[in-house]
Amino acid sequence: MKCGSCHAPDSGEQGFVPVSMERHCLRCHELRFEPAVTSRQVPHGSVDDAWLLLQEFYANVSLANVAVDTVDTGAVERRVPAASEAIVTEEQRRRALAFARHKAQQVGADLFEKRVCVTCHDVRRSDAAAGGDKSAAPWTVAPVHVAKSWLPHGRFDHAKHKTAQSECKDCHHAERSHKSGDVLIPDIASCRTCHAGTTPIAGKVVSTCISCHGYHLDASGARIRPNPAAFGVIKQ
Numbered sequence: 530m531k532c533g534s535c536h537a538p539d540s541g542e543q544g545f546v547p548v549s550m551e552r553h554c555l556r557c558h559e560l561r562f563e564p565a566v567t568s569r570q571v572p573h574g575s576v577d578d579a580w581l582l583l584q585e586f587y588a589n590v591s592l593a594n595v596a597v598d599t600v601d602t603g604a605v606e607r608r609v610p611a612a613s614e615a616i617v618t619e620e621q622r623r624r625a626l627a628f629a630r631h632k633a634q635q636v637g638a639d640l641f642e643k644r645v646c647v648t649c650h651d652v653r654r655s656d657a658a659a660g661g662d663k664s665a666a667p668w669t670v671a672p673v674h675v676a677k678s679w680l681p682h683g684r685f686d687h688a689k690h691k692t693a694q695s696e697c698k699d700c701h702h703a704e705r706s707h708k709s710g711d712v713l714i715p716d717i718a719s720c721r722t723c724h725a726g727t728t729p730i731a732g733k734v735v736s737t738c739i740s741c742h743g744y745h746l747d748a749s750g751a752r753i754r755p756n757p758a759a760f761g762v763i764k765q
Contacts, residue, residue, distance in 0.1 A: 531697075532697035538687060538688075542691070547675070547677065554649075560572075562586075562639075566590075569582075571583065576641075576668055579666075580666035580667070584630060585629075587629035587630075588629035591629055592621075646668075646670060649673075650673065652669070654667060654669075656669075680714065683741055701713040701714075720741075
């Protein structure tokens with residue numbers, strides 16, 4: 530993998546296209562739950578939808594007598610209609626639903642708590658389900674807040690810094706990072722390898738404060754641009 534595997538510049542090449550599960554993650558982090566039987570995956574982004582899909586899938590498995598791994602089903606009896614039975618009885622329906630819910634709990638715990646979702650998300654047991662609400666999904670996933678810009682008042686143009694020799698790792702030392710919480714924004718020392726201050730230095734770009742930093746911000750955080758006429762300046 531390279532930086533560009535997940536981080537693609539936006540149309541202006543100043544920022545980046547937001548990383549999404551479908552576009553960037555799913556090709557490596559699949560959400561399969563019964564690969565020996567189906568290629569289906571649980572939907573990403575909704576715990577309720579994933580929980581409903583699992584129950585529906587295993588209810589159909591039970592009623593259709595599909596062979597799946599039913600290891601450790603506990604006290605729940607899997608009862609499927611015999612070939613001679615034309616109609617599913619209420620007892621058969623009840624047992625199929627009980628099996629579906631029990632199996633969905635097992636497989637869901639593996640997906641959410643052990644193998645898949647918990648890799649990237651904060652997953653916890655649902656208070657509503659623990660309180661006896663059978664319609665509630667057994668898990669909750671904390672909302673994900675990904676910063677679009679770590680320096681919202683700074684100005685940086687990746688396109689202007691793009692050269693034939695430059696690479697992402699020249700400024701962002703991802704290869705040294707071992708924690709997902711690391712923010713790999715280069716420090717001022719890295720910038721000064723190419724940028725001088727207001728005093729010219731051979732081989733470096735003269736830079737003032739406003740070359741990189743905004744100032745005189747309004748309440749929304751947008752930079753206030755002064756009117757040149759107010760200062761007797763003729764705009765050319």
